[in-house]
Amino acid sequence: MGKNIVVIGGVALGPKAACRCLRLAPDTNLTLVDENTFISYGGCGLPYYVSGEIQALDALRSTNYQVVRDPAFFAKMKGFRVMTQTRATAIDRAKQCVHVKHLDSNTEEDLPYDSLVLATGAKPRIPPFEGKDLRNIYTLTKLEDADQIRKNCESGAVTDAVIIGGGFIGLEAAVALADMWGIHTTVLEMDNTLMRAVLPETLGKVAEADMVKHGVTVLTSEKTLKFTGENGAVTAVVTDKRTIKAQLVIIATGFIPNGQLAKDAGLPTLGNGAIIVDAFMRTEDPHIYAGGDCASIVNIITGKHGYLPLGSMSNRQGRVIGTNIAGGSQTFPGFVGTWAVKLFDMSIAATGLTIDRARMEGFDAISVTVEQLDRAHFYPEKDMMALEIVVDKKTRRVLGMQGASANGQGLKARIDAVAALLQCAKPTVADVSNLEVGYAPPFAAAMDVVNVAGNVAENVLDGHFTAINGIDFADLWEKRSDNTIFFIDARPKGAGDALAQKHPEWHPIPLEQIEAELPTIPKDRDIALICNTGLRSYESLLILQRHGYTRIKNAMGGMQALKQMGLDPKA
């Protein structure tokens, strides 16, 4: 008889660890307990069930080869016992056993273990809003939630919905409601832009513009105060600025790791409750492992313990834990923070630290944005791609990259390549400039946008020019009566004329004419250059520099970036 292993939690990491263990050590006596009825489901698919793109909930509980993963499946196919409706209530580390309560029969028992795996996941963080217990207020973390939300939508009784929280899940939910059900949807976000924790302001505004373009109302810098209702069902959300009608509310304000069981057993946790584990995914107690949404692993970039609750992380960590509880000795390298989300037209993806996060972590960092075609400019199909690269000034170390494009798969290619660099080295900006990525005109430009991001960062670090982002440019333009900046539009002849007619401060000087127009360009004032994407204006900047101009700011991403953020000057 093999070792006794107990796994607490049956959604993602738990079953993966159990399967891997049984695969390597088939005589293991393994028991998985979960307090819910449904286990082993793809929680990340819930927004797509709400939208109706996924027809049946069972699709989220099925294997790739269309078999539903229920307790009988795991018993028969994988060789371990699953007890659902079974809550682990305490861990006795001295006796090496878990105390569990069977919720259906109301009985209790002790499960002895040689190794214990904590896969308790996370629960949605729900702020103590007044009225939060009204009907039709949901989170979107369980199959049952998704089922209820979809039934509400199908009933036809929902015309207005409010999403509290502008992070991944909130935005995915908003897309599902607005796009597929035609519900007027409002996203409420306390911060000043969407996905602020993981995106720079610029790209948060790109996300916002995409939502707004497709009929979603986005309210940022606005606080939810309470919910009001009638007959026990929600009818409105009250914020610090207004009252919004809603027959459906989804709260998506983050997660709290389920670390209490571990904490009660004396195991160290992070401030947010996540269970701290080492590279072997082991807690301080060598018999107890933890991983997935309840655990804290090392952020490879900062070297500190952090938190990244993603189904993909859980699966990979589960395999490592499964190997180790079967007697192996595998390590998990930590995380860098790579993610992707598809909105309406735009996809957003990122890896590593944002500029704000980098500064919070103590780096003396800068970031630059580039906006370029994702494929060869002469290739018929192509999209714009915006990338922001974050670099430590002194060491030139790359700390992160964020991006947006209608070509989501292509964006993933750039972000994943940089993610790989971040995982195995402390890459410098030169490593990104020289990064060898697959090239052919249908896939990339010869000097690919990811390389250009490295090139521009190098030029800025070396003091060759001053880059400003679209928000900075829009701000300078907005405050043009308070500054003495000379604005030059370097786009081709004609493109800036309408703006110039309305605003005498706007000077359309196409790249081709800038040398001829030098006498009209003041040397004693700051100059802000803009074009369509930042390329023509950069060429103009080079010409101006050759003629002794020094006080020039180039608007990276140009009018494209401004338009994507909804900040372009209007004629």
Added chain:
Amino acid sequence: MGKNIVVIGGVALGPKAACRCLRLAPDTNLTLVDENTFISYGGCGLPYYVSGEIQALDALRSTNYQVVRDPAFFAKMKGFRVMTQTRATAIDRAKQCVHVKHLDSNTEEDLPYDSLVLATGAKPRIPPFEGKDLRNIYTLTKLEDADQIRKNCESGAVTDAVIIGGGFIGLEAAVALADMWGIHTTVLEMDNTLMRAVLPETLGKVAEADMVKHGVTVLTSEKTLKFTGENGAVTAVVTDKRTIKAQLVIIATGFIPNGQLAKDAGLPTLGNGAIIVDAFMRTEDPHIYAGGDCASIVNIITGKHGYLPLGSMSNRQGRVIGTNIAGGSQTFPGFVGTWAVKLFDMSIAATGLTIDRARMEGFDAISVTVEQLDRAHFYPEKDMMALEIVVDKKTRRVLGMQGASANGQGLKARIDAVAALLQCAKPTVADVSNLEVGYAPPFAAAMDVVNVAGNVAENVLDGHFTAINGIDFADLWEKRSDNTIFFIDARPKGAGDALAQKHPEWHPIPLEQIEAELPTIPKDRDIALICNTGLRSYESLLILQRHGYTRIKNAMGGMQALKQMGLDPKA
């Protein structure tokens, strides 16, 4: 006055190096010479001009911001002199000058240099076929070629074309002719599969099946002998097996680096003529740099000098050379060999070494193939993706990955991430298993196909099971009368019935029924398992192993892989 710099060659690397140098050291006296009329064009775009997807040749000579890059452009916008129709005939290293001949005026002069850049590119390799000088036989390396080929197509006089060589350019040319012009096109390849130098047989067959499906005739293991013609124009290609009608022939049998000038000056070159440079892109002579298609840099994986003629490499190397001739000190890390090509439905991409190349380089390597959905299986839009991973047995070091999918951008994402790993470390198979890539259902599976490739390779290396690829399986099936293999089809009930009716050796035993069917499965014979993609058969294998079966081979990629290669058993 700054330094004198001479650049020989004006297509990709030359202009890039020159622009970068002038940008950093504007007072440089830089002269670029090229023996042709057209310079600075995107040679990789030529197949798309032939197809008509690119309307005008000028698009290939234009900047991102639509300005044609001619000598006047470089003089005015970039500050250096370009002399076209000017051939460099000798380098006098002692005197530090280049002897040039102006082809239009038939005059000669010496250009003195402080630094010299060799960007002489490569010329097409044309085997000495009889009749190779007939009209309408082309290569596809210059604007003039592409223009002529397209004119031939537009004339309507071409009904049959032959492409000699089944590498990238040959296949891109075949797609252009067959897809856009409806010309009956034959690809002739000496080797047994397409792109044999850079792809394993399995994926070469996937490429072939895609070509054949779209009406291209692919003839492998067939040698071109000569061309025959009438009135000086080609009318047929004669091979060692047949005569093929053709009014148009494109020879795409590789490149020869233009290293003669360097060799004549006593600089070391590789066997193929490529000029050997160090990490600073400098030849043995500290005053002479070389890069792009004429140069040999280090292959990071083998540590030996190698050759990768791609426009993207030229651009990045050009920037490094430009920095160095302007007084900087930047290095280029070498190459790992990353590329991508779009055929009809399928895209193919790869990085690092193939299994055959790895063995040639002395590695004791294995490779395994996986075939899986590229996105969450419950997400409505998704494609199959095949990946082959190449691993050194003893060190478990990953040496390369090749792949194929209809989702070309998504394939690029997996290949580029592994390419980044290969560039900055000696990654092990565990690094690929744990590789953190962007995840959300529209982009990836929670356990992404790239991670699965790592997982499977680990399992095979650890002896947990024996994997065979589709070619191996098809071969075993083909020779079933000579072997005693027991073939099991683990697909769902019904899927294998037609095959079994025709062939009694084919045993349809769905995964769900394998335990019940154990008495019918012999323990003393080798078993070959197959299903749709390799997943159900793998689960069946686990069950058989638990019941003491040891002699099992699992067909990776399953019937999907076989179908993609056109090798699936027929009922």
